[in-house]
Amino acid sequence: MGFTNFDGTIFSLAPIFIGIIFVIVIGSIIFSLVKGIGEWSTNNSSPRLTVPAQVITKRTNTWGGRNDTAASTDYYVTFQVESGDRMELKVADREYGMLAEGDFGILTFQGTRYGGFERKV
Template identity: 35%
Template structure:
């Protein structure tokens, strides 16, 4: 029988390198996924434990961020896709400072750029906004 210089169980350096690298790469990717879950969980807990503060502010901008996830299943030739939209509202305070907040209470469609009023913020979240009619009327004239 002829040997073409390849022995799958023996000394092929390419096979040995791949069989060593695959578990290492798998562990690194798995570790990154776990780290992202832990990071998101810590961020959620920090925001949830933060005190709620009422601040007078002006809505200066709004933006969205859309995440897309898709997967293809080779076994049954199925393709699935999901997306999630995150809504952000940027507030400007009387001292001139600005901060962007994640909208967790579906306020995005209820506020407009230029609205002034009292925002209830909690950590990196905006949880309520009450428009001030006095300032809104002043701006209209």
């Protein structure tokens, strides 16, 4: 399907829409890369802290798994430090399974990067 231009030539909108979609997709990829590199850089420049903390809550985020694709799950734990501040950190599946809500211990982290949790009885 085309439209008639002022000089009588026919043009199509399809190349314009394809170009717009291309720019949006490439822009999204570049934005994600810049955001990831920024977070990585911020974490690396943050001090590595070890503080007393309590496990407040745990949650998962499952995504994918449609048709013939595999589902993936991200694991998050919310910790509360002595000052009352809370932070949610992404943890590995093995760490997630070993932590229970209400656990007290020593949390190690660097920015938003989880370093470990040593439970105190």
